[in-house]
Amino acid sequence: MSSALANPLPAPQEADVVVSVRGLGKTYTGGFEALRNINLDIRRGEILALLGPNGAGKTTLISIICGIVNASVGQVTAEGHDIARDYRAARSAIGLVPQELHTDAFESVLATLRFSRGLFGKPADAARLEQILRDLSLWEKRNSKIMTLSGGMKRRVMIAKALAHDPKILFLDEPSAGVDVELRHDMWQMVRRLREGGTTIILTTHYIEEAEEMADRIGVVNKGELILVEDKHTLMRKLGKKQLTLTLQQPMQAIPQGLAGLPLELSDDGLTLVFTFDTQSEETGIADLLRRLGEQGIDFKDLRTSESSLEDIFVNLVRKGNAP
Amino acid sequence: MNLHAIRAIYRFEMARTMRTLMQSIASPVLSTSLYFIVFGAAIGSRMGEIDGTSYGAFIIPGLIMLSLLGESISNASFGIYMPKWTGTIYELLSAPVSWFEVVIGYVGAAASKSVILGLLILATARFFVDYEIAHPVWMFGFLLLTSVTFSLFGFIIGLWANDFQKLQVIPLLVITPLTFLGGAFYSISMLPPLWQKITLFNPVVYLISGFRWSFTGRADVHIAISTAMTLGFLLVCLAMVWWIFRSGWRLRN
Ligand SMILES: Nc1ncnc2c1ncn2[C@@H]1O[C@H](COP(=O)(O)OP(=O)(O)O)[C@@H](O)[C@H]1O
Numbered sequence: 001m002s003s004a005l006a007n008p009l010p011a012p013q014e015a016d017v018v019v020s021v022r023g024l025g026k027t028y029t030g031g032f033e034a035l036r037n038i039n040l041d042i043r044r045g046e047i048l049a050l051l052g053p054n055g056a057g058k059t060t061l062i063s064i065i066c067g068i069v070n071a072s073v074g075q076v077t078a079e080g081h082d083i084a085r086d087y088r089a090a091r092s093a094i095g096l097v098p099q100e101l102h103t104d105a106f107e108s109v110l111a112t113l114r115f116s117r118g119l120f121g122k123p124a125d126a127a128r129l130e131q132i133l134r135d136l137s138l139w140e141k142r143n144s145k146i147m148t149l150s151g152g153m154k155r156r157v158m159i160a161k162a163l164a165h166d167p168k169i170l171f172l173d174e175p176s177a178g179v180d181v182e183l184r185h186d187m188w189q190m191v192r193r194l195r196e197g198g199t200t201i202i203l204t205t206h207y208i209e210e211a212e213e214m215a216d217r218i219g220v221v222n223k224g225e226l227i228l229v230e231d232k233h234t235l236m237r238k239l240g241k242k243q244l245t246l247t248l249q250q251p252m253q254a255i256p257q258g259l260a261g262l263p264l265e266l267s268d269d270g271l272t273l274v275f276t277f278d279t280q281s282e283e284t285g286i287a288d289l290l291r292r293l294g295e296q297g298i299d300f301k302d303l304r305t306s307e308s309s310l311e312d313i314f315v316n317l318v319r320k321g322n323a324p
Numbered sequence: 325m326n327l328h329a330i331r332a333i334y335r336f337e338m339a340r341t342m343r344t345l346m347q348s349i350a351s352p353v354l355s356t357s358l359y360f361i362v363f364g365a366a367i368g369s370r371m372g373e374i375d376g377t378s379y380g381a382f383i384i385p386g387l388i389m390l391s392l393l394g395e396s397i398s399n400a401s402f403g404i405y406m407p408k409w410t411g412t413i414y415e416l417l418s419a420p421v422s423w424f425e426v427v428i429g430y431v432g433a434a435a436s437k438s439v440i441l442g443l444l445i446l447a448t449a450r451f452f453v454d455y456e457i458a459h460p461v462w463m464f465g466f467l468l469l470t471s472v473t474f475s476l477f478g479f480i481i482g483l484w485a486n487d488f489q490k491l492q493v494i495p496l497l498v499i500t501p502l503t504f505l506g507g508a509f510y511s512i513s514m515l516p517p518l519w520q521k522i523t524l525f526n527p528v529v530y531l532i533s534g535f536r537w538s539f540t541g542r543a544d545v546h547i548a549i550s551t552a553m554t555l556g557f558l559l560v561c562l563a564m565v566w567w568i569f570r571s572g573w574r575l576r577n
Pocket residue numbers: 028029030032034052053054055056057058059060061577
């Protein structure tokens with residue numbers, strides 16, 4: 001199943017693709033192969049979450065798209081411009097908030113923003129920078145040296161720098177790593193606002209919660225491969241397992257013979273029975289289960305179903321990807 | 325041309341100089357003054373003239389070169405090494421700038437500092453010795469050419485270095501000895517014949533000789549050779565930076 005999912009997406013309209021990655025691979029100087037045959041189309045205006053464990057290659061992938069790391073093989077275009085041949089046009093469209101906090105300690109917040117805007121070839125625009133600083137609650141700190149700011153504030157400065165040239169495509173690498181609740185909330189709001197304004201947003205995370213909350217589509221990266229890219233809801237429907245939990249009248253010692261062969265689990269106290277089924281299959285097996293329970297004379301006083309979270313799905317996928 | 329980017333880098337680097345004014349400008353001026361006091365006034369007063377120039381005036385071009393080479397290299401290498409070290413270089417690498425624009429910004433700023441420094445030392449020298457400048461335009465041209473060339477060389481060192489020690493090892497172990505042995509304090513003609521030949525392999529000889537010619541009108545090596553050698557070194561450095569950015573060596577791999 002996972003190989004079928006790894007195939008390229010159902011091709012969206014050409015005009016809809018804002019970043020296209022084809023056959024991309026990266027082997028670092030030491031010989032480590034960090035990425036293998038990545039194919040990905042990022043659609044205009046979407047929020048795409050790249051999900052994967054540490055060391056999966058997420059940072060490497062976005063570093064290549066942003067021009068920080070050279071690819072070993074493959075092509076990438078941004079807004080239709082090849083990132084190597086036509087790097088000026090490609091990079092002008094892109095903003096990046098890297099994973100680590102890298103700031104110029106001695107610069108003031110406003111000066112570092114002016115620098116960023118200039119570096120990306122945009123003329124000075126005090127009003128625009130003020131707007132960005134206000135949006136990120138940094139305006140009061142505009143004349144402070146960056147080294148005097150807290151970690152959360154520095155993270156905001158890095159976001160502001162990435163936005164200083166009004167990029168159409170924004171990459172956020174692990175935006176929530178080590179960030180407090182308030183900033184995370186602000187950031188998510190900002191991301192939504194940017195998306196409403198038409199910005200395409202790609203974020204990497206290993207917090208499933210973040211992907212689930214924010215993303216339109218989810219890509220799962222593991223061991224240098226893009227295992228799948230899928231609409232979030234489709235993904236959850238496709239891969240989601242449902243569980244039927246039965247609370248019994250009488251405790252059971254063990255699952256009786258008559259129920260053998262069914263995907264059942266009995267709790268330690270013998271009072272709950274959990275039945276797992278696939279929402280996608282034609283036959284959920286619930287009818288059969290209930291019939292057999294009746295035959296065995298097992299009474300239950302409560303019954304409820306629950307859906308697996310993205311987290312369960314993710315753990316499942318990654319485990320499969322690791323299998324030999 | 326991304327002129328906005330060049331200006332942004334240049335301004336950033338000049339702001340860094342302003343923050344470290346004591347280090348980048350005051351300390352070389354002070355140490356050069358000390359050289360003038362020791363070699364020019366104290367020892368120089370007991371030395372005869374060299375090629376018709378008083379010893380104090382004779383050492384001015386060499387002293388300026390001594391500071392200029394060291395400061396150009398250390399300023400430019402530090403300027404590009406710091407973003408690599410702190411990680412802020414990600415922004416430069418992801419920006420729509422060509423290698424040449426990056427060079428103009430960083431090397432331009434480092435060279436500007438060096439030119440200012442050279443002129444300051446020249447002004448300081450007035451307090452200690454009398455001197456004349458035979459060819460002021462050439463003098464300024466040489467000052468500029470040397471500043472640019474060695475800032476570019478320092479830029480390469482900053483790209484190459486992956487720790488602080490490597491950053492300092494070349495100025496300390498290569499440039500300073502070559503400058504001292506390159507005729508900063510003596511004329512090549514004062515050496516035994518064999519050493520005169522060996523010395524010609526020292527590239528700094530051509531710089532100091534050319535620069536001194538612009539002051540005194542006399543040189544150990546013809547001014548055309550001095551200029552050609554310096555320009556040649558500039559081109560070699562440019563080619564190296566071009567290659568580094570093209571290949572991504574120590575930047576993008
Ligand atoms: N500059 C580098 N040189 C060598 N290996 C690297 C370099 N950067 C990252 N790697 C390796 O590549 C793999 C992927 O790293 P990364 O892209 O940072 O993963 P992620 O962002 O998903 O955590 C890791 O095993 C990491 O050790």
